[in-house]
Amino acid sequence: MKNLALHILDIVQNSISADASLIKIRIEEHIPEDCLKLVIEDNGKGMEKEFLMRVADPYTTTRTSRKVGMGLALLKQNAEQAEGGLQVSSEPGKGTKVEAIFRHSHIDRPALGDIVGVIVLLAAGSPNCDFYYVHQKDGKSYIFDTREIKNILDDIPISDTRIRLSMRELIYENLKEIHVL
Amino acid sequence: MSKIKTLADLKKMKSDLQSKVELRERADHPDSYVQIKVGMATSGIASGAKEVMDFLIEALEKRNIEAVVTQAGDMGYCYAEPTVEVTKPGEEPIVFGYVDQDKADEIIEKYIRKGELVDGIIPKNYQSIDD
Numbered sequence: 341m342k343n344l345a346l347h348i349l350d351i352v353q354n355s356i357s358a359d360a361s362l363i364k365i366r367i368e369e370h371i372p373e374d375c376l377k378l379v380i381e382d383n384g385k386g387m388e389k390e391f392l393m394r395v396a397d398p399y400t401t402t403r404t405s406r407k408v409g410m411g412l413a414l415l416k417q418n419a420e421q422a423e424g425g426l427q428v429s430s431e432p433g434k435g436t437k438v439e440a441i442f443r444h445s446h447i448d449r450p451a452l453g454d455i456v457g458v459i460v461l462l463a464a465g466s467p468n469c470d471f472y473y474v475h476q477k478d479g480k481s482y483i484f485d486t487r488e489i490k491n492i493l494d495d496i497p498i499s500d501t502r503i504r505l506s507m508r509e510l511i512y513e514n515l516k517e518i519h520v521l
Numbered sequence: 522m523s524k525i526k527t528l529a530d531l532k533k534m535k536s537d538l539q540s541k542v543e544l545r546e547r548a549d550h551p552d553s554y555v556q557i558k559v560g561m562a563t564s565g566i567a568s569g570a571k572e573v574m575d576f577l578i579e580a581l582e583k584r585n586i587e588a589v590v591t592q593a594g595d596m597g598y599c600y601a602e603p604t605v606e607v608t609k610p611g612e613e614p615i616v617f618g619y620v621d622q623d624k625a626d627e628i629i630e631k632y633i634r635k636g637e638l639v640d641g642i643i644p645k646n647y648q649s650i651d652d
Contacts, residue, residue, distance in 0.1 A: 341566065346567075349566055349571060350563050350566050353562060410563045411563045454571070457575060458571070465561075465591050465592040466592075488528060489528075492531055492535060493535060496535060496538065499589065499591070501578060501582045502538060506525050506531055506535075509524060510528075510530070513524055513525070517526075
């Protein structure tokens, strides 16, 4: 994957396949500690211990169409290349938490990428699932919650193009405010 | 219009939406619109599916074509990513492979608008090697 936003788009598909109704995405940028942390947490069906142990192995997948699944394996590789690592914890019936840590200034750390586009794409593309996105940078933070958005929209679908554009603007302006973009 | 920065701005924007009735109808009758699914599994994302989806949403809006674009999981055609499935109202779905922006543009102009078939269709009866 070229950047963190695409990793998020990819890993979140796992949560959606696991029938999650709420997916939390958290990005923490700690410049003094030179650390970037990405956490994706869902309330989906979770994994058994035996499956969890080999979850980052490319030859592990739940899909039936073929035998390889690269998503977590690629994220793990990218995290390790940037002097970080990947941790996955899960409990059947409760959900799954994926945590990736990178050295912020590492030359091999993937760039943030089009995080605004990805969050909007997820929110609009999976209207039956809620997303809670937190971005923290040096003590400041921004929270985007689709439950709040849907509350405002009433019966207008979140997938409507004009709503997509508005959400894009909303997230972009707020991330700029906390100097993420 | 001023920039949308808070939820209150969004609320105001929403109440300004003139075609609210039309929007509601769209949600109620998805079958009457062109439905497009973009394959968004690891292989799709790595080969540019997100950019293709962004392009499709923008292009369809600009050209005033009523369509619903969503992401789909794995379609099983990894060798041909990015893949896009197009279902025109009352017709069978068709899956196109190797879709970049030029191909997406061709699909909109030729297949969706004029009903002409374009290169890159993945036959429905294709079975992957594992099957």
